[in-house]
Amino acid sequence: LLRGRFPLVCLPRPPPVAAGSGPVGPGGGRTYAPPAERKRFYQNVSISQGEGGYEINLDHRKLKTPQAKLFTVPTEALAIAVATEWDSQKDTIKFYTMHLTTLCNTALDNPTQRNKMQLIRAAVKFLDTDTICYRVEEPAALAELQKNEWDPIVAWAEKRYNVTIGSSTSILGPNISASTKETFISHLASYNMWALQGIEYVITQLKSLILSMGLIDRHITVEKAVLLSRLEEEYQIQRWGNVEWAHDYDLCELRARAAAGTLFVHLCSESSSVKHKLLQD
Amino acid sequence: MAVLGSPLRTLRALLRELRQASGGAGRPYRDTPAYRHILAAFRNHRVTSEKLCRAQQELHFQAATYLCLLRSVREHAALHQEYHGKGERSPEEVAGLVGFRLPQQPGGKG
DSSP, X not given: OOOOSSTTSOOOOOOOOOTTOSOBOGGGOBOOOOOSEEEOOOSOEEEEEOSSSEEEEETTEEOBOTTSOBOEESOXXXXXXXXXXXXXOOSEEEGGGOHHHHHHHHHHHOTTOOOHHHHHHHHHHGGGGOGGGBOOOOSHHHHHXXXXXXXXXXXXXXXXXXXXXXXXXXXXXXXXXXXXXXXXXXXXXXXXXXXXXXXXXXXXXXXXXXXXXXXXXXXXXXXXXXXXXXXXXXXXXXXXXXXXXXIIHHHHHHHHHHHHHHHHHHHHHOOOOOOOOOSOO | OOOOOOHHHHHHHHHHHHHHHOOSSSOOXXXXXXXXXXXXXXXXTTOOSOTTOHHHHHHHHHHHHHHHHXXXXXXXXXXXXXXXXXXXXXXXXXXXXXXXXXXOOTTSXX
């Protein structure tokens, strides 16, 4: 049984390849990577509310995860955003652009099979090698730039979470105390499992726990967080020039992923109640 | 707090991105759930006497984040198409690059 990435419908068997070409799997059978793109096979995308949450409908078919579970999301806003991803595909479905869908699939399938504590520990572990705590000594201009751009964010995190973090030029990285880690562990424990998947995703993309918390706490925008994460690249670009097909490509991809992760976290942890203020104020 | 600029500007840019993104079955982009949801959310949060309404800021941040997502995905896809979307050259094209031509073998390759 061929398992495609989105096995709603069994993918048709690819046409037989001439003998001797194509990757050969164990036992002599041919293994195929799931296609990165697929033709758009649906006209209408809509959402509906089911027992487990909001579902996505592609024409009359219900969207499923790669592990063939029913695709359900906890909030309407998230469902609408996912539906928009599917609806904006034109002739071909470009799976690599559908970050929110991917995040939902990860939350539903949990392919790495981690529980909440394992996710939290994986996230907090990044603090030991947090990008904005890991400083260079030379070139002096870059060291200065890191100090000016990153110190304020570290200071913000220290104040906001009442911890000491500091920074280091040592190859071992900053020395993070156990109590600091405990603070972050218990803070992250207040998020639900879905939001945690999103948080861990953003941390992995930005290579920084502190920048990610800055995003989650709405202290900095996505553009700023990505800029700070890529500070050294930006410095080199200023010095040596920009290469569009590499630099801009990576920049856009990182922005898209960080934005998707942040939005995912907020949409999974919001309580969408508009507090109506009393008229006599 | 994050420096976000004017909510109106964010909203306009966001709606523009939605218009660009709607590649669907010819349905006008104003009809989509996303468009309606965003407009409704902005309208709901408009009426407030507080200058620093927290819910307003949260919404604005969310809108700005979504705008960043849509914009970056579009730009990334465009860059991918332009620089990485062409795929591999066929053997004929490769031969042609250096001025050769593949031989015509009657009965196909051996």
